[in-house]
Amino acid sequence: MDEFELDDRKTKILNAIIRNYLKTGEPVGSRTISKYTDLNLSSATIRNEMADLEELGYIVQPHTSAGRIPSDKGYRFYVDHLMAEKDREVDEMKQFVIEHTEKVDHLLQQAARILASNTNYATMVTAPSYQGNKFKFIQLSCVDEGQILAVIVTDGNLVKNKIIPVSGPIDNETMLKLNIVLNSTLNGLTLAEINLGTIARLKEQAGIHSDIIGEVLDTLSEMMLQEDDIRVYTSGTTNFFKYPELSDTGKASELISTFEEKQQLASLVTENLLDENSTGIQVYIGNESPIQTMKDCSVVTAVYELGEGVRGTIGIVGPKRMDYEKVMDNLKVLKNSLDGILNKPKGKT
Amino acid sequence: MDEFELDDRKTKILNAIIRNYLKTGEPVGSRTISKYTDLNLSSATIRNEMADLEELGYIVQPHTSAGRIPSDKGYRFYVDHLMAEKDREVDEMKQFVIEHTEKVDHLLQQAARILASNTNYATMVTAPSYQGNKFKFIQLSCVDEGQILAVIVTDGNLVKNKIIPVSGPIDNETMLKLNIVLNSTLNGLTLAEINLGTIARLKEQAGIHSDIIGEVLDTLSEMMLQEDDIRVYTSGTTNFFKYPELSDTGKASELISTFEEKQQLASLVTENLLDENSTGIQVYIGNESPIQTMKDCSVVTAVYELGEGVRGTIGIVGPKRMDYEKVMDNLKVLKNSLDGILNKPKGKT
DNA sequence: TGTTAGCACTCAGCGTTGTGGAGTGCTAAT
DNA sequence: ATTAGCACTCCACAACGCTGAGTGCTAACA
Numbered sequence: 081m082d083e084f085e086l087d088d089r090k091t092k093i094l095n096a097i098i099r100n101y102l103k104t105g106e107p108v109g110s111r112t113i114s115k116y117t118d119l120n121l122s123s124a125t126i127r128n129e130m131a132d133l134e135e136l137g138y139i140v141q142p143h144t145s146a147g148r149i150p151s152d153k154g155y156r157f158y159v160d161h162l163m164a165e166k167d168r169e170v171d172e173m174k175q176f177v178i179e180h181t182e183k184v185d186h187l188l189q190q191a192a193r194i195l196a197s198n199t200n201y202a203t204m205v206t207a208p209s210y211q212g213n214k215f216k217f218i219q220l221s222c223v224d225e226g227q228i229l230a231v232i233v234t235d236g237n238l239v240k241n242k243i244i245p246v247s248g249p250i251d252n253e254t255m256l257k258l259n260i261v262l263n264s265t266l267n268g269l270t271l272a273e274i275n276l277g278t279i280a281r282l283k284e285q286a287g288i289h290s291d292i293i294g295e296v297l298d299t300l301s302e303m304m305l306q307e308d309d310i311r312v313y314t315s316g317t318t319n320f321f322k323y324p325e326l327s328d329t330g331k332a333s334e335l336i337s338t339f340e341e342k343q344q345l346a347s348l349v350t351e352n353l354l355d356e357n358s359t360g361i362q363v364y365i366g367n368e369s370p371i372q373t374m375k376d377c378s379v380v381t382a383v384y385e386l387g388e389g390v391r392g393t394i395g396i397v398g399p400k401r402m403d404y405e406k407v408m409d410n411l412k413v414l415k416n417s418l419d420g421i422l423n424k425p426k427g428k429t
Numbered sequence: 430m431d432e433f434e435l436d437d438r439k440t441k442i443l444n445a446i447i448r449n450y451l452k453t454g455e456p457v458g459s460r461t462i463s464k465y466t467d468l469n470l471s472s473a474t475i476r477n478e479m480a481d482l483e484e485l486g487y488i489v490q491p492h493t494s495a496g497r498i499p500s501d502k503g504y505r506f507y508v509d510h511l512m513a514e515k516d517r518e519v520d521e522m523k524q525f526v527i528e529h530t531e532k533v534d535h536l537l538q539q540a541a542r543i544l545a546s547n548t549n550y551a552t553m554v555t556a557p558s559y560q561g562n563k564f565k566f567i568q569l570s571c572v573d574e575g576q577i578l579a580v581i582v583t584d585g586n587l588v589k590n591k592i593i594p595v596s597g598p599i600d601n602e603t604m605l606k607l608n609i610v611l612n613s614t615l616n617g618l619t620l621a622e623i624n625l626g627t628i629a630r631l632k633e634q635a636g637i638h639s640d641i642i643g644e645v646l647d648t649l650s651e652m653m654l655q656e657d658d659i660r661v662y663t664s665g666t667t668n669f670f671k672y673p674e675l676s677d678t679g680k681a682s683e684l685i686s687t688f689e690e691k692q693q694l695a696s697l698v699t700e701n702l703l704d705e706n707s708t709g710i711q712v713y714i715g716n717e718s719p720i721q722t723m724k725d726c727s728v729v730t731a732v733y734e735l736g737e738g739v740r741g742t743i744g745i746v747g748p749k750r751m752d753y754e755k756v757m758d759n760l761k762v763l764k765n766s767l768d769g770i771l772n773k774p775k776g777k778t
Numbered sequence: 779t780g781t782t783a784g785c786a787c788t789c790a791g792c793g794t795t796g797t798g799g800a801g802t803g804c805t806a807a808t
Numbered sequence: 809a810t811t812a813g814c815a816c817t818c819c820a821c822a823a824c825g826c827t828g829a830g831t832g833c834t835a836a837c838a
Contacts, residue, residue, distance in 0.1 A: 109802085110801075127803075144803095146801065
């Protein structure tokens with residue numbers, strides 16, 4: 081649709097402007113372009129074209145008699161049409177992932193850190209969530225007179241536990257029975273598949289201990305709408321200071337706050353997790369981002385899938401003039417490394 | 430020792446200087462003091478005394494013809510001798526804690542947040558660690574052919590789990606036996622009390638499945654030296670920008686980075702956890718802090734004890750001219766609220 | 779002897795000014 | 809359609825000078 085309003089020369093000029101701006105961060109003037117590009121045009125000609133491009137909304141002028149910088153629309157055009165695909169920088173990362181498969185927590189924190197130091201932007205990695213995950217195993221045990229421990233394992237081998245207070249002690253036999261009932265009823269179900277019918281049936285079978293079942297199911301549903309519990313690992317938030325356009329007006333510090341309040345980040349990221357099975361990479365430019373604080377930033381996210389249904393997100397937040405190619409490359413590589421890591425045979429000898 | 434080199438008047442003047450500086454953050458001049466203090470002295474006299482105080486090392490001059498600001502030694506004298514003890518600001522916090530006892534994670538994050546918004550400094554709260562904690566309950570279960578799940582509960586109701594891969598399937602009976610052996614042998618022991626003898630005995634009883642026992646014990650010891658896994662919740666790191674003496678030279682951004690690398694914070698805090706049973710509040714001024722990044726800050730920490738042996742730390746990091754009274758008050762209150770929370774009867778009706 | 783008033787000196791902070799460079803838009807020539 | 813040239817705009821930055829706050833020192837005073 082849009083791309084027809086740009087002829088070949090305009091496209092080239094726009095491309096040159098953006099590339100240049102991405103590098104320098106300074107408004108770029110007509111003279112610069114007239115030298116930079118292969119099509120040999122004088123600065124005056126460029127000026128005319130730039131005036132057109134500005135009218136079309138692809139670039140803007142911070143003030144009269146300054147060069148031009150890309151608008152959101154300009155950036156969008158760039159990532160959609162102009163950007164080259166590359167495949168480099170694969171090595172380093174791949175190794176890193178393979179080596180540290182033991183602890184998911186550390187793995188992800190590491191991932192965030194490397195990504196940040198690689199790109200010089202702020203990064204975040206959300207821990208896998210239980211999206212559409214099936215039950216594998218549930219176990220209740222008495223730890224104490226008034227307390228029982230519920231442990232829940234899902235298909236992706238994610239483990240969750242909760243201590244449930246009960247009114248009185250429960251004998252071993254009841255415990256065993258409850259376990260059997262729970263396991264046989266719930267096994268193989270996804271969280272979403274538990275409905276009132278299931279619950280009623282469970283409670284019936286549990287007899288006098290239906291209250292415990294209730295508690296257990298509560299824990300389950302807690303797991304479901306666990307938005308607020310999503311673990312988010314961040315790194316390189318101070319990178320915001322490296323970009324004057326962000327660090328100037330205290331925006332950087334707002335952004336850092338946002339990164340500390342991991343909840344918000346989580347929300348940014350969950351919508352991708354749910355909506356799509358698209359394995360693609362999402363780019364939000366400026367106001368396209370759902371988080372207001374980031375209206376002067378670009379956000380690039382990717383979904384990874386550790387194991388069957390166990391999904392998380394990687395994200396990078398930087399200035400609009402971020403190096404999109406590099407960022408997307410990095411994301412792709414990391415995503416590939418993480419994908420299916422749980423299903424792969426362990427690296428141990 | 431030191432305090433004898435200061436007569437009464439010098440003490441009063443030093444006190445006035447520091448209090449004033451804490452409020453304003455500006456170097457304080459002789460004239461200000463001559464009006465501020467009750468002892469009616471002219472600015473000239475004050476100047477003489479200030480010259481003395483400077484020679485003694487309690488105050489310094491940022492540059493000629495500027496007022497004086499407290500040195501580290503001055504601050505130290507202040508917190509040790511001059512500071513008034515108060516007991517206010519108890520209300521708000523107490524309530525907060527009582528209401529949200531469900532999830533420790535959230536509780537602590539909340540604690541950090543409130544503390545930060547209360548004090549306007551950066552705060553951190555470390556999650557409880559298993560220091561000297563006793564076993565209460567251990568359970569192995571088969572989740573899969575090649576995998577068993579080990580769940581460990583400690584005295585403080587902290588739950589830890591790990592999935593252990595095994596070579597072949599294990600029948601239910603063996604499982605049961607292993608559980609019994611583990612529980613009966615380990616019950617009531619602290620992590621430190623497991624020695625080679627215990628291990629040997631366990632393995633012997635386990636027979637052919639001693640390898641599993643080995644794995645379990647590995648998990649246990651992992652829990653022990655879990656320094657690197659200490660959870661740290663931070664909040665208000667951007668508060669550093671509120672204090673020019675920190676935000677100027679990019680120190681703030683270094684500090685924020687330090688707060689992102691939670692490991693370092695953990696190390697700052699663990700020494701208190703281990704060394705002392707002192708329930709006191711620690712104050713590090715400037716270079717007294719073990720973390721180099723914080724040489725221009727003061728750090729105040731307190732140890733809380735959620736339950737028997739389940740300890741964590743609360744800490745506040747701010748400029749040297751922080752409001753020590755307020756900070757220590759807040760820490761005390763929060764500490765009191767957290768202390769013994771696990772042992773208290775639940776607030777539910 | 780301790781305290782005070784007065785004076786000369788220092789220095790950071792701030793607003794003012796002016797200059798240079800980069801960039802634009804427009805017009806006229808090619 | 810493209811280009812060269814010119815006048816204009818505006819930001820960035822350095823230089824300047826002023827002001828206010830503060831000191832140290834000396835001389836007078838109780």
